[in-house]
Amino acid sequence: MPNQQLFFIESLRTLYEDVQTKRIFADSKFFVDCVPKYAADEILKKYADKRNTTEFNLKNFVGDNFILPEEKISAYSSAKKTIDIHLNDLWEELKRTPGESGGTLIPLPHQYIVPGGRFREIYYWDSYFTMLGLQVSKRTAIIENMLDNFAYLINQFGFIPNGNRTYYLGRSQPPFFALMIHLLSEEKGETVFTKYQTAFEKEYNFWMLGEEQLNSEQQCCNRAVRLADNMVMNRYWDSKDEPRPEAYDEDKHIAETSPGIPSKTYLHIRAAAESGWDFSSRWFADKKEMKTIQTTDLIPVDLNCLLFFMEESLLKMYKLQQHEIKIKEFQLxxxxxxxxxxxxxxxxxxxxxxxxxxxEHKQQEHFNLATVFPLFFKIATAEQAQKIATLIKEKFLYSGGVVTTIYKTGQQWDAPNGWAPLQWMAYKGLMNYGFTELAITLKNNWLSNCEKVFAETGKMMEKYNVMDTTVTAGGGEYPNQDGFGWTNGVYLKMKSE
Known part of the structure; x- marks a missing residue:
């Protein structure tokens, strides 16, 4: 696909800030997904000429100068369908065609699946869990298409952005590309590792960028952090220190209430968005309020498990090639x-x-499901796995699945909410260490929760209340979304196990 001129919402700075701070749309993401009908400088000139006139209406001005986002899934009905038929049919509704572009949307060369609802673009870590369901549905071609799209994004930008929007180009998301490659290799064999090796190496280099600059005076650079004994680990990061366009007013408000300097607060917020856990008390110094957010100060255990698997995967690739120098480097x-x-x-x-x-040179003692990642990737010892299984049973397991954290803060990645990707990671992690009965209980509780909500609403949701299945999940910057890519994927995969 030839390079296309990308549109950045920040080029409409005055207008975009006014629209976001005056909250003329219920969802802050709505405006940044609009497609301008005219060049940015032309729209800004019209805005400057008209904004102070008595008859001016900001919402009408946006309607006159932009194409508003449409909800493509709205015409689809799940009526009289079983949940399995619904989910298989829904892939077509969530599919987007290659080359779709306009406004902030970055065009991709191949078909892909979007999560649904307000999420009108591909999302990085969502896509792995979506692919689990696509695998069950025997849609290998679109799994490969999505991997090809991610390789394309790596080659275009040097990394996989949070999603294919220009306002996401400062950050990535949890690096699941390696797991996607392994998943596709289950269907197409080890040639998959060769096909994506170059792109995968580039992605690894993105996460390790700045490692060579670390020393006793400079402990961190970008996503790389140097700890004792010259050990290098990773953190979440974003290259921009300003409000996120898709949550401009919300971020400004948080920065105003935070004791830190605004630019640092924005970095912490954006880094939390890169984590996918946006937002959770996991990132808060006091475990309660977002004004104490400290994401970039933390070495997340789940991220480093993902980097461990990236390094294991690169080692596998180099062993296939009998590349002795690289084998020794990545073994270390x-x-x-x-x-x-x-x-x-x-x-x-x-x-x-x-x-x-x-x-602060200490652990952030916050109980959350990131603790299952060392089980998923087989990093935990048998004794550690036993302790975590006990912890899951005592603190996290409820009638609707496992809860994300044990803290109730009103944030969506906290109690009482459960999320499909973490159900899967916990389930597989427990199975890896032989905690079959607990894993199956978790699975059945989650599947029952999904089925109950589907029976009542005809929809699959982005997140669920796992502590009280009679109550809808809530919290966060926006209402619960239906669709929903990763929930569909995990449901189908769990049910097939």
């Missing part, structure tokens, strides 16, 4: 990452893996 990286996760993230007393605050 895998060993060091394993040691670092064990040393900095495991807490024997609490029986839990925690994030590590490298600024």
């Amino acid at each position: 990286k895998v060993e060091n990452r394993y040691k670092a996760i064990q040393e900095f993230c495991w807490n024997e007393k609490q029986g839990c893996f925690f994030d590590f605050n490298f600024i």
Whole structure:
């Protein structure tokens, strides 16, 4: 696909800030997804000429100068369909065609699946869990199309953005590209590793960018952090230190209430958005309020498990090629990452893996489901897995699945909410260590929750209340969304196991 001129919502700075701060749309993402009918400078000139006139109406001005987003799934009905038929039919409704573009949307060369609802573009880590369902539905071609799209984005921008929008180009999301490659290899064999190796190496280099600059004076650079004994781990980061366009007014408000300087607060907010857990008390110093957000100070255990798997996957690729120098290099990286996760993230007393605050040189003792990632990637020892299984049973397991954290804060990645990707990671992690009965209980509770909501609404949701299945999930910057890509994928995959 030839390079196309990309549109950045920030080019409409005055107008975009006014629209967002005056909240003329219920959802802050709505305006940044609009498609301008005219060039940015032309729209801004008209705005400057008309904004102070007595008859001026901002919402009408937007309607006259932009094509508003449409909800493509609205015509689809699940009436009289079983949940399995609904989910298989829904793939066609969530599919987007190659080359779709306009406004902030970055065109992609191949078909892809969107989550649904307000999420009108591809999302990075969502897509892996969506692919689990596509695999069950035997839609291998679109899995490969989506991998090809991610490789395209890596080649265009050097990394996989949060989603294919220009306002996401400052950050990525949890790096699940390696898991996607492994999933496709289950269907198409080991040639898949060769096909995506170059793109995968570039993505790994993106996450490690700045590693060579780390020393005793410079502890962190971008997403790389140097700890004791020259161990290098990773954090979430964003290259921009200003409000997110899709949540401009919300971010401004948080910065105004935060004791820190605004630019630093914006970095913490954006880094939390890169984590996918936006937002959770996991990132808050006091475990309660977002004004204490400190994301970039933390070494997240789940992210470093994903980097461990990236390094294991690159080692596998180099072994297939018998590349001895690279084999030795990545054997050492895998060993060091394993040691670092064990040393900095495991807490024997609490029986839990925690994030590590490298600024304060201590663990952030916050109980959340990131602790299951070392089980999913087989990093935990048998003794550690036993402690975590006990923790899951005692603190996280409810009638509707496992809860994201044990804290009720009103944030969507906190209690009482459960999310499909973490159900899957917890389920597979427990199965890896032989906790079959607990894993199956978790699975059945989650599937029943999804089925109950579907029976009542005809929809699959982005998140669920797992503590009280009679209550709809809530919290966060926007209402619960239906669709929903990763919920569909995990449901189908879990049910097939």
